[in-house]
Amino acid sequence: MPNFLPPMSKVHNFSAGPCILPQEVLQEASEAVKSWNNHGLSLIEMSHRSQPFVEVMDEVRSLTKELLNLPDRFEILYLQGGASLGFLTTAYNLIPQGGSAAYTDTGTWANKAIKEAKHLGDIEIVASTKDSGYTSVPKLGAVDSKHSFLHLTTNNTIYGTQYKEMPSDLGVPLVADMSSDIMSREFDASHFKLIYAGAQKNMGPAGTVMYAVDTAALGQTGRDIPSYLDLQVHLSKDSMFNTPPVFPVFTTLLTMRWLKKLGGVAAIEKINKEKASLLYSEIDRNPLFEGHADIDSRSNMNITFRLTDDTVGAKFDELWNGAGISGIKGHRSVGGYRASMYNAMPLESVQILVDVMKEFERTI
Numbered sequence: 001m002p003n004f005l006p007p008m009s010k011v012h013n014f015s016a017g018p019c020i021l022p023q024e025v026l027q028e029a030s031e032a033v034k035s036w037n038n039h040g041l042s043l044i045e046m047s048h049r050s051q052p053f054v055e056v057m058d059e060v061r062s063l064t065k066e067l068l069n070l071p072d073r074f075e076i077l078y079l080q081g082g083a084s085l086g087f088l089t090t091a092y093n094l095i096p097q098g099g100s101a102a103y104t105d106t107g108t109w110a111n112k113a114i115k116e117a118k119h120l121g122d123i124e125i126v127a128s129t130k131d132s133g134y135t136s137v138p139k140l141g142a143v144d145s146k147h148s149f150l151h152l153t154t155n156n157t158i159y160g161t162q163y164k165e166m167p168s169d170l171g172v173p174l175v176a177d178m179s180s181d182i183m184s185r186e187f188d189a190s191h192f193k194l195i196y197a198g199a200q201k202n203m204g205p206a207g208t209v210m211y212a213v214d215t216a217a218l219g220q221t222g223r224d225i226p227s228y229l230d231l232q233v234h235l236s237k238d239s240m241f242n243t244p245p246v247f248p249v250f251t252t253l254l255t256m257r258w259l260k261k262l263g264g265v266a267a268i269e270k271i272n273k274e275k276a277s278l279l280y281s282e283i284d285r286n287p288l289f290e291g292h293a294d295i296d297s298r299s300n301m302n303i304t305f306r307l308t309d310d311t312v313g314a315k316f317d318e319l320w321n322g323a324g325i326s327g328i329k330g331h332r333s334v335g336g337y338r339a340s341m342y343n344a345m346p347l348e349s350v351q352i353l354v355d356v357m358k359e360f361e362r363t364i
């Protein structure tokens, strides 16, 4: 067996989240924790009201908007509570008192979003792939205009499915949980009014969630919204209503700078497509493997697959473990394997996994 061990004894990190981050980001973030620039303090012991941190928050907000190529009507927030609180916050801010919203049911996270939204309005599930085991995302048609928005989970982290194209005009504004494919590809935001994403899948470490919100969409519900859940409160304080998660926000900024230097979202999209097609080709070619998701719904971020013969699983596990690959066991609800290939994953690591799959075929 050739030596597949990664350099510097780092593993090839295929974890679904928290995600792999660029080495240079980890380096700079860890230095800032010890002592940040020439401030004589650690990043995490400095006031969030200090000029240097205010600049961090300003830069991460403007860079996020720039990288996502969002129209001017959008503002960016970095808050706490993850995408899980985002499920509730979204509904609180956008479903009017006594109103309704349309949701798509494309798996575990979509269902969690639906559960929270039900606290705040009538929720109609307008499209679902539950009956086919969530192996695809549904075709979307026009939505009744009585609904305040249509909610999508753009990439289904657990099942490995993804909308290959964002829907265009469906008659109501779009709202999306983009936790696991934000910043991975370009998209047209013109029909969206809110996008949220936990940082830890593609943007930074756990501990902060990004909201991109059309400011004109807020303040329309007639509700008395509790302060922390009210996006207008956070906007009025420039994302510093309370102490922000300084380390996750700073590290997210470093990742954004890294992405910009690389050529932005268009450049990373090309690399992501290359990585995904490398692995999908091997899954389709190698008779020992089969993909989980339907071909036209396959995710470029989380690639789910399984063995055609389960009895040889121990041998495959031994091979990838020996190659320094980590984090490819499938989610418990799907089984098999899942290779998450977020922005910072190098093509070389995907090649190693493919080499291991070929080696498995040769030696079994």
Ligand SMILES: *Cc1c(COP(=O)(O)O)cnc(C)c1O
Binding pocket: 017, 081, 082, 083, 084, 085, 109, 153, 155, 156, 157, 177, 178, 179, 180, 198, 199, 201, 209
């Ligand atoms: C991981 C994930 C979440 C949950 O995010 P938290 O920040 O842990 O709350 C929500 N939606 C999707 C699509 C995810 O992949």
